[in-house]
Amino acid sequence: MADVERMYIDGEWTLAEGGATFDVVNPADRTVVARVTNGAVPDVQRAVRAAHRAFTDWSVLAPKDRGRFLLGIQELMEERRDELARLVTLENGKPFEEAKKEVQFSLGYFGWFAEEARRMTGEWIPSPQPGKRYWVLRQPVGPVAAVTPWNFPATMVTRKIAPALAAGCTVVLKPASATPLTALAIAKIAEDTGLPRGVFNVLTTNRSGLVGAELLTHPLIRKIGFTGSTDVGKGIMEAAARQIKRLSFELGGNAPFIVFEDADFKAALDGAVAMKFLRVAGQSCICANRIYVQRSIADRFVPAFVDAVKGLKVASGFEPAAQIGPLINEETRAKVHALVEDAVTRGARLVTGGHYLTGERYATGFFYAPAVLLDVTDDMPIAQEEIFGPAAPILVFDTEEEVIRRANATKFGLAAYFYTRDMTRLVRVAERLEYGLVGANDAAGYTHEIPFGGFKESGLGREGGHEGIEEYTEVKSVVVNLG
Ligand code: NAP
Ligand code: MG
Numbered sequence: 001m002a003d004v005e006r007m008y009i010d011g012e013w014t015l016a017e018g019g020a021t022f023d024v025v026n027p028a029d030r031t032v033v034a035r036v037t038n039g040a041v042p043d044v045q046r047a048v049r050a051a052h053r054a055f056t057d058w059s060v061l062a063p064k065d066r067g068r069f070l071l072g073i074q075e076l077m078e079e080r081r082d083e084l085a086r087l088v089t090l091e092n093g094k095p096f097e098e099a100k101k102e103v104q105f106s107l108g109y110f111g112w113f114a115e116e117a118r119r120m121t122g123e124w125i126p127s128p129q130p131g132k133r134y135w136v137l138r139q140p141v142g143p144v145a146a147v148t149p150w151n152f153p154a155t156m157v158t159r160k161i162a163p164a165l166a167a168g169c170t171v172v173l174k175p176a177s178a179t180p181l182t183a184l185a186i187a188k189i190a191e192d193t194g195l196p197r198g199v200f201n202v203l204t205t206n207r208s209g210l211v212g213a214e215l216l217t218h219p220l221i222r223k224i225g226f227t228g229s230t231d232v233g234k235g236i237m238e239a240a241a242r243q244i245k246r247l248s249f250e251l252g253g254n255a256p257f258i259v260f261e262d263a264d265f266k267a268a269l270d271g272a273v274a275m276k277f278l279r280v281a282g283q284s285c286i287c288a289n290r291i292y293v294q295r296s297i298a299d300r301f302v303p304a305f306v307d308a309v310k311g312l313k314v315a316s317g318f319e320p321a322a323q324i325g326p327l328i329n330e331e332t333r334a335k336v337h338a339l340v341e342d343a344v345t346r347g348a349r350l351v352t353g354g355h356y357l358t359g360e361r362y363a364t365g366f367f368y369a370p371a372v373l374l375d376v377t378d379d380m381p382i383a384q385e386e387i388f389g390p391a392a393p394i395l396v397f398d399t400e401e402e403v404i405r406r407a408n409a410t411k412f413g414l415a416a417y418f419y420t421r422d423m424t425r426l427v428r429v430a431e432r433l434e435y436g437l438v439g440a441n442d443a444a445g446y447t448h449e450i451p452f453g454g455f456k457e458s459g460l461g462r463e464g465g466h467e468g469i470e471e472y473t474e475v476k477s478v479v480v481n482l483g
Contacts, residue, residue, distance in 0.1 A: 005036040005180070007204045008187040009043065010050035011197025017042040022206040024181060027093035027326040028316040028365040034091075036180050039205035044172075044214040047201040051143040051170040052220045054198030059140045059168040067114035070166060072193035074110035077103065077158075077186070084185055088153050089317035091179045093325040093366070094280045096317050105447075106154035109464070112448035113166035116469045120167065133480040138473040140168030141246055142222030145215045147174045147208075147236075149228045150328055151283045153182035159452075159463045160225040160248075161186075161200060167472035169223070170199045174215060176228075177206035178328055213239065222246060223472065230412075230457050248461035248471045250285065250453060252386045253414030255435075256407035257288035257443075260400070261296045263419035264441065269301065271443030272392075273308045275417060277370055279445075281324045282390040283332065285458075286415035286437060286445055290376075290383050291394050292403050298396050302374065309370050309392065310352050316365065326365040327389055333366045336389030340371050343382040343393065348373040354391065378406055386412070400425065408434045413455025417443055436462075 004021050006013035020038040025031070058066070077084065081103045088099035122137035144164045148156035157173060164171050175183035180202075187202045205211040216224055217239050223246040226236055230251040240247055257275060259268045275288040293301050315322035327333040333356070340354045354371035368390055376383055376393035383393055397403040407416060416435040420426055430440050436454045437446055446452045451465035461471045 005034050005184060005204070007037050007039060007043070008184065008191070008200075008202045009047045010201065011191065014043075016040050016205070022177060024091050024178070025329075026090055027328050028318075030364050034181055036204050038207065039174075039203045039211055040207070041211060041214045043203060043205075044211055044218065047172045047203050048143065048215065048218045048220050050198035050201055051172050054170045054196060055140075055143055058165075058170055058196060058199050061168070063117035063120060063166070063168075066166060066168065067117045069193060069195050070110040070114035070117070070162060073186075073189055073195070074107045074114070076189045076193055077107035077110070080185070080189065081107070084154060084182060087181045087185055088179075089325070091181050092150060092153050092280070093317055093328060095315075095322040095325050098278070098280070099317065102152055103154050106152070106158040108448050109155075109158040109162035112464070113162040113469055116163070116466065117166035119466075120469060120473065127479075131482045133482065135478050135480075137476050137478070138167075138470070139476055141472055141474050142169060143220055144169045144171045144223045144225060144472065145174070145218070145221045146171055146225045147212065147216070147228065148176060148183070150176035150178040151280050151285070153179035154186065156227050157183050157186055159468075160227070163463070163468040164225065164472045165200065167469050169472045172201045172203055172215060172221070174203050174205065174208070174212065177204070177208060180204040212236075216240065216245075217243065219243065224248070225471070226250070233459075248463070249459040250463060251414075251457060251459045252412060253285045253287075253454065253458050254289045254384070254386050254410045254412040255286060255415040255417065256290050256292055256433075258292045258397075258403055258407060258416075258418035258429075259294060259297070259301060260418065260420040260422070260425070261294040262421045263297075264421060265297075265301070265304075267441060268419035269304055269308060271417065271419065271439075272305060273312075275439075275443040276392045277309065277312055277324055277390050281327060281368075283328060283388050285386075287388075288392070288417060288443075289387055290407075291392055292397050292407065293394060294403075295396050295398050302394060305392075305394070306351055306372050309372050312370050314357060314367055314370065315361065324370060324390055326367045328366065330366055332389060333368050336368060336387060336391055339382040339385065339387055340373065340391050343373050343376060343380050346377075346380050348376045348380065348382070348393070378409065384410065400429065404429060404432050408432075411457045414453075414458035415439070
């Protein structure tokens with residue numbers, strides 16, 4: 001195995017104080033992919049000081065010039081796309097083709113926000129007093145701490161650092177300990193494009209509680225961008241309250257996927273399979289969690305769905321035509337399986353999958369057979385909790401009114417999907433779903449151009465769109481007295 005992977009602080013590749021390391025494991029076969037330096041509290045202080053120092057110059061650079069750096073990163077990421085995708089598959093497990101799509105999408109945030117940087121405009125506002133003038137401007141909020149999860153090792157990083165850098169902020173990123181390699185490779189790209197030292201720092205650690213607390217409560221950090229579980233988010237919010245730190249949160253979800261009787265059958269079927277199983281094996285915050293099928297078409301839809309799921313190819317991410325890779329670790333696999341088993345004891349019927357995969361190809365990885373459960377009810381934990389894995393609970397409904405009520409009966413509010421060919425219903429349902437992202441006859445997710453984020457306990461603030469850059473700014477009103 002190669003040397004210890006160093007982290008990137010203040011423009012240098014450094015080892016952690018104390019010299020500890022942690023392993024990055026390939027979830028397809030449990031081999032150690034890399035040994036990574038394990039950041040400690042003094043490293044956090046170093047990284048934050050670097051980001052604070054770098055802020056002075058970076059924040060006053062012309063937006064167009066900051067944009068040039070971002071465009072440079074985008075270009076180099078595209079050049080190294082397959083190399084980055086290889087890292088994503090190695091550390092995360094998702095199929096290589098899917099990883100390539102992720103990297104291609106992730107780099108687009110640099111392009112989008114390079115352009116948005118130039119449109120961070122203000123206002124000139126008429127004053128009620130003749131001798132005064134008002135103007136309102138946006139300024140970068142300051143050094144940012146970004147904390148990201150493992151399910152999209154590239155996108156979760158770029159969706160935060162691109163808008164932060166565009167706005168004029170500097171960043172200390174703490175990537176998930178399961179997937180630090182992609183983040184480090186992005187830092188290398190930033191270095192290779194000549195990004196000034198200290199502007200973007202990556203702190204690797206698996207002591208996320210201890211080191212995270214130091215980073216997230218550091219007085220020089222003005223803003224936290226966190227993507228991860230709702231529970232960890234709540235803890236961060238409590239700690240941040242002491243300093244009224246600015247927060248952006250992308251947290252958990254529990255997406256309903258509703259198939260009305262008048263849906264385009266094939267589109268709804270393909271959409272349901274894709275949104276449940278073909279995004280990181282169901283480990284995405286916007287994955288379909290509960291599939292609601294109208295009773296009048298359930299006899300047709302359910303068997304077709306089960307057939308489609310039986311045909312999915314579960315394999316190591318580097319195998320050709322792999323569609324579903326391993327889950328990220330044993331804990332995640334065990335949690336998915338526990339939800340499936342619990343549903344069965346409560347009366348659900350498991351009609352396919354729902355067990356660990358064994359045998360030569362699967363023996364050492366965290367593979368799970370894609371599951372479909374029928375006769376699921378809303379009160380079962382599998383319908384209430386975020387499954388985060390390849391298990392599809394199917395629920396049946398009778399009326400539109402009823403399904404909207406059931407779909408909204410959750411503390412989450414990230415993504416929801418529904419299929420109908422009735423255009424008045426489309427408008428009605430889209431407006432009534434309490435979710436930040438609604439796919440109406442669409443299961444493709446979102447793009448850079450629109451704001452993404454959750455209602456209720458799914459988050460705070462928005463990433464992407466025009467809103468994405470505003471999250472990293474403060475609004476200042478200037479009152480000029482002309483005397
Ligand atoms: P997680 O356990 O909350 O971890 C997310 C990040 O926070 C990781 O970098 C983790 O480090 C770090 N962390 C964990 N405990 C911490 C603490 N006490 N203080 C500071 N940092 C801490 O979530 P996960 O299991 O990686 O990811 C799955 C969750 O993320 C799901 O709930 C999913 O819905 C959510 N998610 C949401 C979105 C969205 O856009 N809304 C996108 C992707 C994922 P370690 O890796 O070292 O534990
Ligand atoms: Mg976790």
